[in-house]
Amino acid sequence: MKETLRLILTLTIISCISGLLLAFVNDKTKDKIAQIKSDAKVAAMNSVLPTHNNDPVKDAFIPTGVNSNVIFYVAKEDGKFVGAAFDTSTMSGFSGYIGVMVGVNANNEISAIQILSQNETPGLGANITKTSFLNQFTNMAIPADSTIKVKKDGGQVEQITGATISSRAVSEAISSGLKVFEANKGEITK
Amino acid sequence: MKFYIELVKGLWKENPIFRLLLGMCPTLAVTTSLQNGLGMGVATLFVLIGSNIVISMLRNIIPDKVRIPCYIVVIATFVTVIDLSMAAFTPELHKSLGIFIPLIVVNCIILGRAEAFASKNRVFVSIADAIGMGLGFTLSLAILGSLREVLGAGTITLWGPSPNLQIKTFLTANPAVLMLLPPGGFMTLGLVLGFMNYMQDLKAKRQGKTFEPPVLNGCRHCIIACGQSTEKPEDM
Numbered sequence: 001m002k003e004t005l006r007l008i009l010t011l012t013i014i015s016c017i018s019g020l021l022l023a024f025v026n027d028k029t030k031d032k033i034a035q036i037k038s039d040a041k042v043a044a045m046n047s048v049l050p051t052h053n054n055d056p057v058k059d060a061f062i063p064t065g066v067n068s069n070v071i072f073y074v075a076k077e078d079g080k081f082v083g084a085a086f087d088t089s090t091m092s093g094f095s096g097y098i099g100v101m102v103g104v105n106a107n108n109e110i111s112a113i114q115i116l117s118q119n120e121t122p123g124l125g126a127n128i129t130k131t132s133f134l135n136q137f138t139n140m141a142i143p144a145d146s147t148i149k150v151k152k153d154g155g156q157v158e159q160i161t162g163a164t165i166s167s168r169a170v171s172e173a174i175s176s177g178l179k180v181f182e183a184n185k186g187e188i189t190k
Numbered sequence: 191m192k193f194y195i196e197l198v199k200g201l202w203k204e205n206p207i208f209r210l211l212l213g214m215c216p217t218l219a220v221t222t223s224l225q226n227g228l229g230m231g232v233a234t235l236f237v238l239i240g241s242n243i244v245i246s247m248l249r250n251i252i253p254d255k256v257r258i259p260c261y262i263v264v265i266a267t268f269v270t271v272i273d274l275s276m277a278a279f280t281p282e283l284h285k286s287l288g289i290f291i292p293l294i295v296v297n298c299i300i301l302g303r304a305e306a307f308a309s310k311n312r313v314f315v316s317i318a319d320a321i322g323m324g325l326g327f328t329l330s331l332a333i334l335g336s337l338r339e340v341l342g343a344g345t346i347t348l349w350g351p352s353p354n355l356q357i358k359t360f361l362t363a364n365p366a367v368l369m370l371l372p373p374g375g376f377m378t379l380g381l382v383l384g385f386m387n388y389m390q391d392l393k394a395k396r397q398g399k400t401f402e403p404p405v406l407n408g409c410r411h412c413i414i415a416c417g418q419s420t421e422k423p424e425d426m
Contacts, residue, residue: 025271032278
């Protein structure tokens with residue numbers, strides 16, 4: 001009985017001290033981490049949008065009624081619609097979650113894309129963040145069925161060698177976002 | 191002197207990757223480039239120093255029956271601290287190592303050192319052991335990472351996307367991508383291990399002996415009486 005108590009007490013005390021230490025470190029770093037994340041998001045948004053002179057975060061459009069939580073950051077030049085950015089994601093990457101920021105312009109084209117977060121294999125799937133892959137999407141016309149596919153599946157995107165799954169996942173993420181965009185196009189572009 | 195002996199043994203004689211064959215999962219997974227290998231090695235080095243210090247300090251307090259959960263809690267705490275600090279202060283490196291930082295928790299080198307060394311040695315020598323093992327791990331990852339990067343991508347990346355820190359070789363145009371894929375990891379590791387064994391045989395032959403692999407430490411919890419341990423095995 002006494003020994004059991006000692007086992008429980010030791011582990012409890014060690015866990016409590018660990019918990020306190022983690023709470024302290026989390027408190028010190030959480031603002032900075034949140035800041036880095038939101039900075040990265042705004043930077044990604046600006047890099048995929050055409051030149052504009054409004055604040056897209058303020059003019060954001062949240063679709064109602066659609067079963068989706070995509071937010072559209074609408075870019076305007078002198079009050080006229082020039083493009084929109086939205087972040088979309090998929091779970092079908094090689095290591096699960098991939099977040100993508102997609103920009104569309106007024107000519108019914110994808111203006112550019114950026115990878116927001118991914119955990120793909122370093123050196124292979126992680127190459128989806130390289131410009132050689134991302135540049136293919138610049139000024140790509142949005143297909144009639146708003147579905148982007150890799151060449152292996154009969155589409156237009158050149159997949160990365162050894163990382164077809166990651167390339168396919170990015171295309172899927174973009175397609176799912178584009179569908180919401182097309183459904184709400186009238187509201188967003190007005 | 192003891193400090194020095196414990197420090198250098200991790201580099202060659204008891205090198206965690208090439209001699210003890212510990213931590214194979216992160217070794218095969220992250221060594222796709224020199225930069226990833228170095229980043230992973232340094233993160234592991236910090237966790238190892240922290241956990242060895244704390245576990246060595248608590249070695250007389252932690253009861254034997256709950257020692258593994260206690261060690262894991264201590265190690266997990268250090269890993270989370272490193273993970274959060276890296277996310278806040280070196281976001282670039284944190285991004286490139288991704289999932290492998292939290293996975294340091296289950297890296298058996300760290301638990302192995304806690305169990306085999308820190309739990310029965312003074313704090314001072316435990317620090318030497320942690321630094322030696324950590325550096326040995328880092329160097330091994332760097333060697334494997336640069337070999338695989340040269341063969342598989344044709345480049346050597348010291349740091350980030352900056353072209354000044356990246357050396358291109360004649361392989362850049364036509365790299366053997368296989369070396370970056372999982373089979374390439376096994377092949378590189380196997381060839382390096384074979385080469386090291388060959389060198390050791392050669393060295394022993396020159397001295398007119400046959401090579402005997404060193405008997406490893408850490409008999410404390412072994413119940414098989416092999417006659418090598420000077421310590422009495424404890425009751426299980």
